[in-house]
Amino acid sequence: MATPTTAGGRSSRRSRLIFGIGLPVALAAVGTTVVVLVRSGEAGDDFPGTARIGVMGPMSGKFxxxxxxALWAGAQLAVAEYNSANPPGRAELVRLDTKNADPQEGTRQAREAVRLGVDAVVGxxxxxxxxxAVEILAPQKIPSVSPTHDNYGLSGDHRKYWxxxxxxxxxPADDLARLVVRQRETEKVVVVDDGLAPTADVFEAGVKAGGKSVRRVRIPVPPDDEKHDFRPAAKQLKDADAIYYGGVGDRTVRLIREARAAGFTGRxxxxxxxxxSWFLKEAANGEAEGSVLICSCxxxxGAAAVPLPPRLADFASRYAKANGGKEPADDVPEAYDSTWAILHAVKDGKRTGEQIxxxxxxxxxxGATQRIRFDAHGLLLDSVSYAYQVKGGRFVFLGDSTAALR
Incomplete structure (x- = not known):
């Protein structure tokens, strides 16, 4: 393991101890964090340029x-696989911990990324x-690829780097509506709208376009220190075949309980x-059994009603081999693909942020999750959504949303 050293000038930024992946995948198999000494590849260096990829996310703290x-684990596997092929220019990871996802830590870590001279950021x-973070990274022409944040209101030149x-x-809301439309036994659909789930309009429009009967039940948004009271709305739900709710957390669990108590027997x-996992734990009494969820993730x-697509099965196998048999945690596949996209640019000889x-x-x-294609605004093209269902108190993978529950 390398001993900490510091060089002068620009090389002092690029010749640092970082949490490295410049070793074969086997090292990842035991979950080891490896510290290696890397150099920038400037004139006088002994080996070609090393691409430095920052990994930015909350890796410590309670939140x-x-x-x-998971972000770090996905990036680790991608870089380990890349380096194991002995490319002419290697890649290294730099940890940029935003601690509890604190926005101010986003600022600090973005500045650290600039100071360290990273070429791109995963996150x-x-x-x-x-x-x-992006307000600092983009003006410095440092591209960032987020595995999880689905929208960001950048404009102008900044947008090029996100x-x-x-x-x-x-x-996902539109895909879920299409899935509901395919269900022959479902004719009366209710959309529960508490004003906090912006997908209600999208889902309702999709169901209407498919010819189904749909009505909306509105629930007033309570003050911050009060909980939703779903009991009045629940009385309007019992005759529906299906209920859609795009909320999160305990609101979803309480809606399900009140609807079941009022006599709703649909899905x-x-x-x-x-x-x-929190949802499953809170809904463990079986009231959520049969519920269907769709995610663009x-x-x-651990359970599947259909075989995993080959690309996902292959990824899960490679990850397990490199991580002591463990199954990929949530966000790992998207983190892997985010890193892999950057590494494709590096492999093609791109080194500056603008080139990448x-x-x-x-x-x-x-990629592991789907074909990776971006539009000029950094958004994923032709994305895939997957369906999941609560069965036996756990989530079961149903496959691509376009074919699930046929």
Whole structure:
């Protein structure tokens, strides 16, 4: 393991100890964090230029640190695989920990990325840190590819340097509406709207376009210190065949309980904000059984009603081999693809942020989750949504949303 050293001048920024992946995948198999000494490849260096990729997300603290850890794990695997092929220019990762997804940490870590001279960033992950970080990274022509943040209101030249592996939030809601339309036994659909889930309009429009009967039940938004009261609305739900609600957290669980108590026996269709272990734990009494959720993300749930697509099965196998048999955690596949997209640019000889950004805009490459293609605004083209269902108290993978539940 290298000993910390510091060189003078510009090389002092580029010749630092970082959390490295410049070793074979085998090192990742035991979950080891390797510290290596890298150099920039400037005149006089002994080996060609090393691409430095920052990984920005909350990797410590009580809030969202599991997601930041998943971000790091996905990036680790991508860079380990890349370096194991002995490319002419290697890649290294730089940890940019936003600690509890604090927006101010987004600012600090973006400045650190500039100071260290990173070539591109995987992340940020969350809305607040993204708003702060990208405003610093983009003017410095440092592209960032977020695995999880689906939309960011950049404009002008700034937009050129921001990309996302998640489509706009409207995409999953529209896909879920199409899935509902395919269900022959479903004719009466209710959209529960509390004003906090912006997907209600998208879902309702999709169901109407498919010829189904749909009505909206509105619930007043309570003050911040009060909980939603779903009981009055629940009385209007019992005769529906299906209920859609795009809310998150305990609101979803309470809606389900009140609707069941009022006599609703149909199926719930939910937003991807409920696709987490907390929801399953809170809904463990079986009231959510049969609920269907769609996400523009990949979740390896441990159970599947259909075989995994080959690209996902292959990715899961490679990840398990490199991580002691573990299944990829949430956000790992998208983090891998975000890193892999940058590495494709590096492999093609792109080194500056502007070169990498130009490459990403025009790329079309298969990834672990889907084919990676961006439009001129950094948004994913032809994205895929996947369906999941609550069965036996756990999420079951149903496959591509266009074919699920046929």
């Amino acid at each position: 969202q640190s599991s997601r930041g850890t 940020p992950m969350m809305s607040g840190e993204s708003q702060q 990309f996302t592996m998640r489509p706009d939030f409207e995409k 719930f269709y939910l937003g991807d904000g409920s696709l987490n 990949v979740r390896f749930t 950004s130009d490459y990403l805009i025009g790329m079309s490459r298969p």
